[in-house]
Amino acid sequence: MTRVATVCLLLLCVLAAPFAAAPAQAQADRCPKLVARSPFLAPRAPLTLPAAYPGAREVSLTYVGHSTFLIETAGGVSVVTDYNDYVRPATVPRVATMNRAHSTHYSLNPDPGIEHVLKGWREDREAARYDLEVGDLWIGNLPTNIRDWEGGTIRNGNSIFIFRAADLCIAHLGHLHHTLTQEDLGALGRIDVVLAPVDGSYTLDVDGMVEVLKALEAPVVIPMHYFNRGTLERFLQRFASSKYVIERSASPTLVLSRETLPLTPTVMVLPGN
Structure with a gap:
């Protein structure tokens, strides 16, 4: 009986193994889990700003201003974040x-030449959901809530958009x-570059934003949505006590690749606000 019981137990373990592995595999299929690594697992070269247009394993990111960035892939796909009527790049993006x-x-009147206009919210306050591939770019999102002007809550009024290209995941916090929450962090997984609003008032307060960025553990943080230099410096002073170093670029354009992600987690300040 003991031998039979042992055989049955082994058979049960074998049959159960695929089901036990399924949640982990499902997580691994998500963009960040699949392509990103912890910034503390292996050494990386210092962050560089190549002058050439990105190669097959690189992505170009340009800070246009406020919370708007132009992201361009090696395959020629362009996307503009938080597209609006006040701050726009000269080019018409595909997304x-x-x-x-x-x-x-x-x-309310995006350029008609844009192929894909992705709103981070729905009018019925249900969650907007995107899983879109455009050439060599993949786009997904995580809905979050926002406050209204009276202090109430607008459910799913914001989206954290995630852009994957050249084995990099870029998260725009909107x-x-x-x-x-831990559930949010699990859905996002590991992020390589995070574009973070640091105004400290209209969005999340400075301490809250620092908490979010530390939880995400992205190798590169790029501040946005800070209105003036004083607001930016207040965030940088608060963040200086963390493990991140602060670098400032004279160019609004950053060319990124997995090979050039920094050895030490870095806040990269690009010109503009």
């Missing part, structure tokens, strides 16, 4: 993402108003 907070984060 535009928007958030609901106010009119500097969305447009108009984030609250810290992230």
